[in-house]
Amino acid sequence: MCTLRRRSLTEPYVDLAKVIIRRMRSADLEQVMAIDRISFTLPWPPSSFQYELTHDDTSRCWVAEYPSGELDAKVIGMAVVWFIIDEIHIATIAVLPEFRKMKVGEKLMAALLKDAVKSGAVHAFLEVRETNQAARVMYAKFGFKEVGIRPHYYSDTQEDAVLMNLEPIESEFLDSLG
Ligand SMILES: CC(C)(COP(=O)(O)OP(=O)(O)OC[C@H]1O[C@@H](n2cnc3c(N)ncnc32)[C@H](O)[C@@H]1OP(=O)(O)O)[C@@H](O)C(=O)NCCC(=O)NCCS
Numbered sequence: 001m002c003t004l005r006r007r008s009l010t011e012p013y014v015d016l017a018k019v020i021i022r023r024m025r026s027a028d029l030e031q032v033m034a035i036d037r038i039s040f041t042l043p044w045p046p047s048s049f050q051y052e053l054t055h056d057d058t059s060r061c062w063v064a065e066y067p068s069g070e071l072d073a074k075v076i077g078m079a080v081v082w083f084i085i086d087e088i089h090i091a092t093i094a095v096l097p098e099f100r101k102m103k104v105g106e107k108l109m110a111a112l113l114k115d116a117v118k119s120g121a122v123h124a125f126l127e128v129r130e131t132n133q134a135a136r137v138m139y140a141k142f143g144f145k146e147v148g149i150r151p152h153y154y155s156d157t158q159e160d161a162v163l164m165n166l167e168p169i170e171s172e173f174l175d176s177l178g
Contacts, residue, residue: 002023014076014102021111024053024061024078031075032063040095041156049080052091058083060115064095064108072077075087077108081116088116088169093135105138113142113169123167127153130160142173146163 007112019117024032029049036043052059064077079093090112095104115126130136144164 014099014104016103016107019076019104019107020065020073021108022065024049026053026073027048028052028063028075030175032061032078035075035078035094035096036092038097040092042154044092044113052080056082059091062108062112064090064104066099066104077104078110080111081112083119083121083143086120086122088112088121088124090124091170100134106141106177109138109142110174112165113174117169123165125163125165125170127161129154129164130162132178136162136164139166142166 010028032049033043033046036049049061053061060079060081061078061082062168063075065073066076076099077095078094080091081086081090082089082091093105093108093112116124124144126139126144130138130149144166148163150161152158152164158166
C-alpha cells in the first residue's frame with residue numbers, strides 16, 4: 001500500500017509509515033500546546049496538559065510524531081483520553097493544520113482506540129462542535145453514532161455540542177486498519 005500522501009506539489013507530504021504514535025512526554029508540551037492553540041478557539045489553559053500528563057491517573061495522552069531533519073522529530077498531532085471504568089472519553093484530538101487530510105488523525109485515533117480496547121474499554125464517547133464537519137466525518141468513519149446534543153455548549157459561539165458514541169469500540173473500520 002502506498003503511504004506517501006500529498007495534496008499538491010506545494011504542500012508537505014506525509015509518509016504515514018514514518019508517523020509514530022506514542023505517549024506524550026513533558027518535553028512535548030510546548031508543541032502540544034501550540035497545536036491546541038492553532039486548532040481550537042477555546043484552547044486549554046496552559047497548565048492543563050501538564051496536569052493531564054502528571055497528575056491525572058485516568059488520562060492517557062498521545063502524540064503523533066514525524067521525523068524532521070536527521071535527528072529531530074516534530075509533534076504533528078495530539079490527543080487526550082480519559083478512562084472512566086469501561087468507557088473512554090476522547091477529551092481532545094488535533095493535527096497541525098499543514099499535516100491535516102493526510103490520515104494522521106485517523107492513525108492517532110486508531111492507536112488510542114486500540115489501546116483503550118486492550119485496557120478493557122468497551123465504549124468511547126466524545127463531544128464535537130456541530131459545525132466541525134471534518135471531525136464529525138472522521139468519527140463517523142470509525143463508527144461513532146450521534147446520540148444527543150448539548151445545546152449552546154461552547155461558550156465562545158454558543159454552538160451546540162454533538163454527543164457521539166462508539167459501542168463496541170471494535171468497529172469494522174478499526175479492524176480493517178490492522
Ligand atoms: C479532526 C482532525 C483531527 C482530523 O485529522 P486529519 O489528520 O486531518 O484527518 P485524516 O486525514 O486522518 O482524515 C480521516 C478521515 O476524516 C474525514 N475528514 C478529515 N478531514 C476532513 C475534512 N476537512 N472534511 C471532511 N472529512 C474530513 C475523512 O473521512 C477522512 O478520511 P478520507 O481521507 O478517507 O476521506 C483535524 O481536522 C483537526 O485537527 N481539526 C482541528 C481540531 C479538531 O477539530 N479536533 C476535533 C475536536 S472534537
